[in-house]
Each structure stands twice: as structure tokens, then as C-alpha cells.
Amino acid sequence: xxxxxxxxxxxxxxxxxxxxxxxxxxxxxxxxxxxxxxxxxxxxxxxxxxxxxxxxxxxxxxxxxxxxxxxxxxxxxxxxxxxxxxxxxxxxxxxxxxxxxxxxxxxxxxxxxxxxxxxxxxxxxxxxxxxxxxxxxxxxxxxxxxxxxxxxxxxxxxxxxxxxxxxxxxxxxxxxxxxxxxxxxxxxxxxxxxxxxxxxxxxxxxxxxxxxxxxxxxxxxxxxxxxxxxxxxxxxxxxxxxxxxxxxxxxxxxxxxxxxxxxxxxxxxxxxxxxxxxxxxxxxxxxxxxxxxxxxxxxxxxxxxxxxxxxxxxxxxxxxxxxxxxxxxxxxxxxxxxxxxxxxxxxxxxxxx
Numbered sequence: 001x002x003x004x005x006x007x008x009x010x011x012x013x014x015x016x017x018x019x020x021x022x023x024x025x026x027x028x029x030x031x032x033x034x035x036x037x038x039x040x041x042x043x044x045x046x047x048x049x050x051x052x053x054x055x056x057x058x059x060x061x062x063x064x065x066x067x068x069x070x071x072x073x074x075x076x077x078x079x080x081x082x083x084x085x086x087x088x089x090x091x092x093x094x095x096x097x098x099x100x101x102x103x104x105x106x107x108x109x110x111x112x113x114x115x116x117x118x119x120x121x122x123x124x125x126x127x128x129x130x131x132x133x134x135x136x137x138x139x140x141x142x143x144x145x146x147x148x149x150x151x152x153x154x155x156x157x158x159x160x161x162x163x164x165x166x167x168x169x170x171x172x173x174x175x176x177x178x179x180x181x182x183x184x185x186x187x188x189x190x191x192x193x194x195x196x197x198x199x200x201x202x203x204x205x206x207x208x209x210x211x212x213x214x215x216x217x218x219x220x221x222x223x224x225x226x227x228x229x230x231x232x233x234x235x236x237x238x239x240x241x242x243x244x245x246x247x248x249x250x251x252x253x254x255x256x257x258x259x260x261x262x263x264x265x266x267x268x269x270x271x272x273x274x275x276x277x278x279x280x281x282x283x284x285x286x287x288x289x290x291x292x293x294x295x296x297x298x299x300x301x302x303x304x305x306x307x308x309x310x311x312x313x314x315x316x317x318x319x320x321x322x323x324x325x326x327x328x329x330x331x332x333x334x335x336x337x338x339x340x341x342x343x344x345x346x347x348x349x350x351x352x353x
Contacts, residue, residue, distance in 0.1 A: 075131070172228070175221070175225025234260075245270060
């Protein structure tokens with residue numbers, strides 16, 4: 001058996017071999033691959049030709065990371081299980097914005113969940129920075145570890161935390177704006193379909209006790225906005241931002257004797273489910289029930305309805321988070337960013353009957 005031929009060093013060419021074949025130093029060969037530094041096009045072509053003849057694909061990115069002292073990886077922590085997170089178009093839009101910015105900087109994404117699906121401590125993951133997407137204050141311990149490791153932290157729609165760069169959305173003000181729209185139409189009996197309030201994603205009635213103990217910053221802020229206009233608004237908590245959850249919540253609210261004349265759903269998908277529940281029960285929208293959503297996403301099969309909703313700039317939020325990460329890694333001090341949602345009036349809201 002020829003042990004030399006079967007050894008890794010014999011079958012895997014390295015940069016030194018490429019440099020030797022091209023007749024240049026190893027440092028020049030490295031610069032030729034990186035595209036940086038004072039290397040002529042003639043020399044670069046010679047190095048690349050030598051690499052091709054040796055079937056050499058380029059320097060090991062792991063070694064480059066070690067030399068830089070960075071992994072080139074940015075962690076993105078999402079509060080939902082990934083299989084659920086990717087069912088929500090808002091999460092996909094935000095991730096698109098993040099990926100577009102970080103990709104141009106040569107950075108990769110590592111998706112993690114607050115739920116700890118993989119059983120790993122997210123604070124120990126190999127990354128240069130972390131973006132929290134709508135995560136709860138239960139991540140305080142992990143955030144503390146991130147800071148101790150000197151890892152920049154950016155939070156999208158999260159409660160303010162020390163040394164964490166915020167990307168805010170006007171959840172409370174926007175929800176109040178939508179509630180005032182319903183008030184102007186004469187509605188007083190208004191109900192809420194809330195996003196999950198706890199990590200358990202338990203369904204059930206909204207109570208002041210559940211709201212006070214909530215670990216979901218976004219859901220709490222949106223409920224507070226409604227209560228700024230309708231202090232006595234009742235409602236139910238869903239198990240997630242899905243049409244089927246809106247259907248379940250809509251049935252719970254509309255099968256009662258004291259049916260609301262308007263329902264404010266904390267996402268467009270939940271709002272569509274509420275509309276489906278109204279259709280099942282023979283309740284006309286908006287003649288007998290007005291429905292308001294939040295997000296501004298496109299939902300297939302919604303015609304003839306055009307949802308009245310609060311349109312949020314999801315892609316822009318992700319882009320802002322990506323830009324903040326890049327600036328923080330470069331030692332900069334970006335300014336906090338706050339986005340506003342826009343009320344878009346469709347044909348799912350009308351005068352109170």
C-alpha cells in the first residue's frame with residue numbers, strides 16, 4: 001500500500017504548492033486569491049492558472065477566520081421554532097433584509113431559536129455578532145454572556161436592554177392609530193386577537209394577569225395601543241401568527257352572545273382567520289363585523305377582501321439591523337433606528353352596525 005499517495009498532504013494541494021508552481025511567494029499567492037494588495041493582473045493570472053492545474057480551490061476559510069480573529073458568522077435569534085417562523089411572511093421579509101446587507105459584507109447567517117430546539121446554549125454559538133428578532137426578556141442571561149464575550153447585540157422589536165442596539169417599530173402607537181380608525185366608525189365593542197404572550201404559546205382568554213406576566217414585547221405593546229383607545233377591550237390569545245389560529249380565535253369570539261362589532265388582530269394572518277370564522281358563521285364583513293390586521297403582507301385567496309391593516313416596513317427593519325451589525329463590527333456607533341407603520345384602509349372595516 002502506498003501510504004504517501006493516500007495521505008491528506010499528498011492528495012490535497014496547499015497554497016505553498018501553488019506559490020511554488022507560479023514562482024511567487026506564498027504571501028503574493030494569498031493576495032492574488034483575496035483580490036487585495038499590489039498584485040498585477042499578470043501575476044494574479046499566473047497564480048490562478050497554477051491553482052487550476054493543481055486543482056486548488058483557494059485558502060481554507062477556517063484558517064482565514066482564525067487569522068482575522070472572527071468567524072464571519074452573524075447569529076440571528078428568532079423567538080419561534082424555525083418551522084413556525086418560516087410560515088410568517090414578516091419573518092422571511094426581515095431575514096431577506098438582514099441577508100442582503102450582511103451578504104455584501106461577506107458575512108454569513110446562523111439561525112438560532114429562543115426555544116433552544118437544538119438543546120444548545122445560544123450564547124456559546126460561534127459568531128461575531130447577534131441579532132435578536134422579537135425575542136423576550138428571558139434572554140437576559142444570554143445577552144449578558146454576549147456582552148462579556150464582546151459580541152455586539154442588535155435587537156429588532158425587543159424591550160430595551162443595556163448595551164443592546166435597538167431597531168424599533170411603533171407597535172403601540174400604530175395599534176392605537178388603528179383603534180382610533182375603528183372608533184371613528186362608531187365601534188365601541190372591540191376585541192383583540194393577540195399573538196402568543198408566553199413561551200408556551202398557550203391559547204385562551206386575555207386577562208390582565210396574563211398581559212402583566214407576558215414575555216412577548218411586541219404582543220404586549222400592540223395590546224397596550226388598543227387599550228389606549230378601548231380600555232375595556234377583551235380578547236383571546238392565539239398560539240401563533242397563522243390563519244388557522246385566527247380561525248380558532250375568531251370562532252371563540254363570534255360564537256358568544258355578546259359578539260364584538262370589530263376585531264383587531266395582531267397580524268394579517270390572524271385577521272384572515274377571523275374573516276374565515278365570520279364567513280363560517282354567516283357574519284358579514286364589514287357590514288356586521290370590522291376586521292383590522294397588522295403587517296401589510298400579501299395573502300393569497302383573500303379576494304374580494306382588501307384587508308384594513310397597519311403596514312410595517314419589514315425588509316427595511318432587517319436591512320437596518322444588518323447595517324448596524326456591520327458598523328458595530330467596524331467599531332462604529334450607529335444611531336438607534338425607529339420605524340413607523342402606516343394605516344392602510346381596505347374594505348374589511350366599516351361603520352358599526
